[in-house]
Amino acid sequence: MLRAIVVLTLPLAAVLSVLAWSSAGTAEPLAPSPIVSASSGSTELSQALHSISGSMSCASQGCHGRLEPLSSKPVFQNESTAWLNRDPHANAYEVLKSDRSKKIAENLNGPGKPAHRDARCLACHAHPEVARLAAEQQAEIWNNEKLADQFDRAAVKGTGVGCESCHTSAGHATSEYLKEHVNWGPTGRTEGTWKSDSNLEMWARAGLAPLTRLEVQADLCASCHVGSPGSAIEPTRDCNHDIMAAGHPRLLYEAATYQLRLPPHWNQKQYPELDGRMASMFVVGQSVAAEHAVGLSAMHAQNASVVWPEFSDMDCFSCHSGLRPSADSWKQKRLFPTMRAAGLAPGTQIACSWTLSMAPELSGRPAMRQKIDAWSKAVSGTRPNAVAATAKSLLSELSEWRTVTAKSAELNQESRRALLRKIAPVAVAALKNGRWDESRHAVMALFWLSRGDPSLGSDGGAALFGPALSALEFSTGSDSPAQFRQGMDEEGLVRLAVWAESLARR
Numbered sequence: 001m002l003r004a005i006v007v008l009t010l011p012l013a014a015v016l017s018v019l020a021w022s023s024a025g026t027a028e029p030l031a032p033s034p035i036v037s038a039s040s041g042s043t044e045l046s047q048a049l050h051s052i053s054g055s056m057s058c059a060s061q062g063c064h065g066r067l068e069p070l071s072s073k074p075v076f077q078n079e080s081t082a083w084l085n086r087d088p089h090a091n092a093y094e095v096l097k098s099d100r101s102k103k104i105a106e107n108l109n110g111p112g113k114p115a116h117r118d119a120r121c122l123a124c125h126a127h128p129e130v131a132r133l134a135a136e137q138q139a140e141i142w143n144n145e146k147l148a149d150q151f152d153r154a155a156v157k158g159t160g161v162g163c164e165s166c167h168t169s170a171g172h173a174t175s176e177y178l179k180e181h182v183n184w185g186p187t188g189r190t191e192g193t194w195k196s197d198s199n200l201e202m203w204a205r206a207g208l209a210p211l212t213r214l215e216v217q218a219d220l221c222a223s224c225h226v227g228s229p230g231s232a233i234e235p236t237r238d239c240n241h242d243i244m245a246a247g248h249p250r251l252l253y254e255a256a257t258y259q260l261r262l263p264p265h266w267n268q269k270q271y272p273e274l275d276g277r278m279a280s281m282f283v284v285g286q287s288v289a290a291e292h293a294v295g296l297s298a299m300h301a302q303n304a305s306v307v308w309p310e311f312s313d314m315d316c317f318s319c320h321s322g323l324r325p326s327a328d329s330w331k332q333k334r335l336f337p338t339m340r341a342a343g344l345a346p347g348t349q350i351a352c353s354w355t356l357s358m359a360p361e362l363s364g365r366p367a368m369r370q371k372i373d374a375w376s377k378a379v380s381g382t383r384p385n386a387v388a389a390t391a392k393s394l395l396s397e398l399s400e401w402r403t404v405t406a407k408s409a410e411l412n413q414e415s416r417r418a419l420l421r422k423i424a425p426v427a428v429a430a431l432k433n434g435r436w437d438e439s440r441h442a443v444m445a446l447f448w449l450s451r452g453d454p455s456l457g458s459d460g461g462a463a464l465f466g467p468a469l470s471a472l473e474f475s476t477g478s479d480s481p482a483q484f485r486q487g488m489d490e491e492g493l494v495r496l497a498v499w500a501e502s503l504a505r506r
């Protein structure tokens with residue numbers, strides 16, 4: 001079974017590389033960061049920063065720092081090596097010192113307030129505890145070199161988004177966990193004890209997140225890749241329109257695609273039905289990502305310190321699509337009629353549908369459509385209270401969906417086919433006449449739910465999905481689809497729609 005997905009996936013390598021939003025490419029191997037201990041000052045702050053063990057503390061050879069994986073074991077023990085050499089997260093803090101980040105920070109703050117000292121950036125690009133404390137001390141950090149230096153050293157020690165950023169809840173007694181974890185040790189471990197109740201109990205005591213569970217994993221990734229209003233232990237994470245307009249890439253998280261693009265440092269053999277797991281990852285990820293996006297919109301509407309409306313709650317390309325002679329406009333011909341039916345005038349900015357366009361069909365909750373429409377209308381409107389109220393009602397629906405959907409860790413071939421049939425009509429509509437976000441989403445939904453389907457043919461669907469994704473690409477040097485449905489070749493989308501129509505009939 002595992003072989004099957006590998007074989008299926010390989011011809012799709014090209015397809016999948018297009019599923020990436022930007023052309024960021026693979027990370028260069030990184031030099032190990034120096035292990036610096038935080039300042040030995042006696043302030044509460046330096047103690048808190050000191051409690052960050054740092055990714056390198058997991059990296060000894062007997063623990064997670066082997067050079068080669070123990071491929072037959074449940075835990076490879078080379079996680080640190082894999083992360084340091086291949087994982088984009090190892091560079092997440094350093095990237096705040098890059099030229100691009102310098103430019104973003106200068107656009108936002110003017111001179112003298114660099115990105116790696118900006119709590120807004122640290123929220124997603126550093127250890128959560130560094131970020132949380134930095135948010136409390138933001139003004140001081142910008143005015144106090146010594147304090148700023150302490151933060152820098154703690155962030156470097158956490159080495160960007162490291163083991164603790166993902167595996168342990170922020171602010172937890174990491175060192176206590178480590179002591180137990182190390183005593184218990186890798187040597188006594190057998191397959192049986194690894195996932196034993198007492199081990200899982202220890203995980204829970206330490207606050208170690210059970211990341212093998214899809215909804216926990218998606219919630220973790222979405223908290224940075226979509227954003228999050230924050231909690232007692234997590235910083236507010238908000239890559240808003242100010243930050244994007246200053247030069248930050250748009251965040252376009254989709255759980256299955258992003259997991260696939262991460263070099264796995266866990267043993268995939270524990271998931272013999274990988275096609276089914278990835279399909280479930282896609283669906284669970286939809287519910288979780290939608291909760292984060294809608295939750296952020298409510299925060300924007302309710303938080304007095306946020307300028308409202310916040311453009312990142314909206315469809316980027318409802319504003320950024322270029323002016324053109326009106327006679328050529330695909331929107332006038334194909335989009336405005338549906339907008340009019342929904343009570344929206346031509347030219348209205350639209351709520352972002354990236355995470356929501358298929359939610360009612362995927363969840364089997366058709367009534368959700370009304371709640372989405374009410375929320376969308378509020379986001380395009382002028383009353384923040386309406387956004388808060390409609391978001392609340394939509395969020396409770398989404399959280400029920402997550403609870404139900406999280407129960408199926410794998411979708412078998414039969415369930416995948418049933419879901420494909422359910423989403424086919426809305427996917428066809430999106431591919432033929434939808435906005436860019438909706439079309440792109442339809443391609444991903446069809447892709448993840450059809451893995452292993454015999455009707456894809458011997459190439460695993462490469463000939464079907466490749467051209468559809470090409471039709472969604474941006475022209476070189478552009479970050480928006482100025483050519484979308486505008487004199488471009490839509491053939492790839494149309495052919496995928498024809499295939500989806502055949503699914504609906506079977």
Ligand code: HEC
Nearest residue numbers: 024095100101104115120121124224225227237238239243
């Ligand atoms: C809500 C979380 C979040 C916030 C806030 C945030 N970022 Fe990011 N940033 C990300 C994620 C996630 C990516 C990777 C995006 C992708 O490729 O999908 C990223 C990518 C980047 C990149 C591109 C990296 C590359 O390898 O090309 C730069 C530069 C960057 N961020 C700088 C900043 C700066 C500067 C700030 C503060 C002004 C900031 N970020 C705030 C989450 C965030």
Ligand code: HEC
Nearest residue numbers: 055058064075079080083089161162163166211212217266
């Ligand atoms: C970006 C988040 C992220 C970072 C950073 C990260 N991990 Fe993981 N790790 C995960 C996820 C997600 C899984 C589980 C994936 C699955 O099973 O689907 C995992 C699985 C593991 C496992 C296997 C656990 C099991 O039960 O199968 C080990 C061990 C591990 N990670 C160690 C580390 C170490 C050590 C580091 C730092 C060098 C690290 N991880 C950094 C996300 C992360």
Ligand code: HEC
Nearest residue numbers: 024088091092095124125161165220221224258259261262
């Ligand atoms: C604490 C915040 C945080 C968490 C949690 C997180 N990421 Fe990231 N992720 C980032 C940042 C920041 C970057 C950009 C790093 C860079 O380019 O230097 C990134 C980059 C990536 C990239 C590379 C994107 C590209 O365009 O090359 C992938 C893939 C990715 N993350 C997947 C995941 C997955 C899957 C999870 C959950 C298991 C996850 N991330 C959890 C912050 C996070």
Ligand code: HEC
Nearest residue numbers: 241244245246247250311312314315316317318319320349
């Ligand atoms: C309600 C309309 C609206 C929406 C929706 C919107 N923007 Fe903007 N955006 C603007 C305006 C207005 C400007 C400033 C343009 C100017 O000064 O010329 C801007 C500027 C930008 C810029 C800088 C452009 C430049 O020339 O440097 C970027 C990048 C950007 N937005 C990205 C996005 C992204 C990504 C999204 C979706 C998440 C988005 N915008 C959604 C209205 C919008």
